[in-house]
Each structure stands twice: as structure tokens, then as C-alpha cells.
Amino acid sequence: MRRLSSTVVVVAGERAAEVISGLVGLHNVRAITRGERTPAEMTDVVTRASATYVLHDADPLAEVGEAWTGFFDGTTPVGGLEVAVEAAVGALRAERLVLPDYYIVLDPDGLTPTRRHWWLGVLAGAAPTRVVPSPASAGAVKETLRGLSAGRWWPADVEGWLRGLPRQVPDRVGLPGATA
Template structure:
């Protein structure tokens, strides 16, 4: 879990480690590339921090995200997606993982389409101000820390993760009446 009083950001995208390195020199930030670390290792690392901001690239929902993308890209089965959701809900229930305060999505315009729908659709629909598209992996990320948006916190994963399989790319986030009718 994150250190008490710390704001946790998970940076995602091809240049995540570069973005994290740009923050390492800041006194109020503990930053590290942890994409290959286990959930337990990340939890211990976060708990040891006394910094106001904790920034890394280990997505606690990464397996769910990959299973969702693979399912909708016809590379995996529904059973795999269900299994990853079950595992994530179990880990969250044991407090072995927690959703970070913010996800920073680097260069969302170049993401593969289904991944874009995951980050800016599925996740953003649950807490819109907690998923931040960011155009650069450079030191400008430090300015984001000074002006993080406020908004409702993430709901408990048990309240929304079971709905993820029904979140269809190109339709996620749409509500009845939001769909184009084809009328001019």
C-alpha cells in the first residue's frame, strides 16, 4: 500500500521509465521504475516512503488491463479475463494491491486503439479526474504534481471491476441516449 499521506501516481506508456527518471531528483518525490516488481515488493517500497508523492510504473490492475485488451482483440478468452478480475478483486480485498491515486497515461494519441479505450474509457469512466493523459515524458511531468486535479476518489474495485467485461471498446462510457442516431 502507499505510504500514509502520500499521493501515488502510476505512469503508463512506452516512455514511463524516462518520465519517472525526470522526477527522481525532486526532494518531495520518491520515484522508481518497478514494472517488473511483484505487488508485494511494490507495497513494501511504497510503505517505506515518507515523500508526499510516490511515482512508479507498476500497475496493480495491469493483468486485468492486458486480459481485457487481449479479449477484445481476439487474442484471449473470456475465462482469462474473468480469472484476472477475480484475482485482482481477491488481492484488493486482502489489501495486497490498491488502485493508485492517479494514472498518468503518456502519449495517449499513439496508443493502440484497444489500450486507449482501456485507459481513457474503462478506467476514466470510473473516476474521470484520476486518469490523466499527458503529452510528454520529460520534466514537464513535475508541473503536473503541482496541479493535480481533484475529484471523486476511485470507488472500491469490487463495485466496478466485475462490470469490466461489459465495457466494450468504442462504447465504454456511453450512456443510453449518448449514441449518435444518424439523424442530422
């Protein structure tokens, strides 16, 4: 799986595009909003960007997160999570998607419980220092960038981790014996 020379940060949340727009012009930061670009087009833009930090709002695991949330909330059709996982695995393998170094999750307290567990349970459980909550403002995200700490990256076996997501149960993620 490809890693870039810039530190890539996905800003996630309802106000992500607005917050990222407020960060344009910061020294050593390239702030990019997805707009109408496809995920593959965004990957191309992000991989060509050169700055210490590249911030964007195109979560490469967005469909997986939606499907995981729907799987446990009972709103995704049977097999929907598995389809989303296999699509992500294929796109990551083909380098049409690139995992970010960090996720900054805007206002996680305002999310539904299952969605909050996706961000702060499943993703944070896979890479604890790589998922950071923040208030939804450009100033708060700027401060969050200053405080990002190093830690393990995503699991070495990303494909196996993704395929194991149906066993990552909300309210139990990260606990011993917490698989379904």
C-alpha cells in the same frame, strides 16, 4: 481498501521507467521504478515511502488492462479477463496491491484504440479526474503533477466495478446504456 498518506501516482506507458528516472530528486517526490520487483514487493515499497507524491511504474491493474484489451481485441483466451479480475480483487482485498490516487498515461495517442479506451474510457470513466494524459517526458510529467485536481476516487464498490468490466465496451464506455 487501503489508502496511503502520500499521493500515489502510477506513470503508465512504454517510457514510464525512463520518465520516472528523470524525476528522481524532485522536492516532495519519491520516484520508484519497479525493476525486478514483484507487484507485492512494489506495494510494500510504495506503502513505506514517505513523500507528498510517490510515483512508480507498477500498475496494480496492469494484468486486468491487458486482459480487457485482449478480450475486446479477441486475443485473450476465453475466461482470461475474468481470471485477471478475480486475481486483482483477491490481491486488493489482501492489500498485496493498492490502487493509486492517479494514473498519468504517457502518449495515449500512440496507443492502439482498444488500449486507449482502457485508459481514457474505462479507468477515466470510473474516476474522471484520476486518469491524466501526458507527453512522455519528465518535464511534462512534472507539469502534470502540478495540475492534478481533486475528484472522486475509485468506485466505492471496486470489486463490483472490476467484475463489471466485461460489459464495458470500447467506444461505448461512459455512454447511457453502454453495457454489452
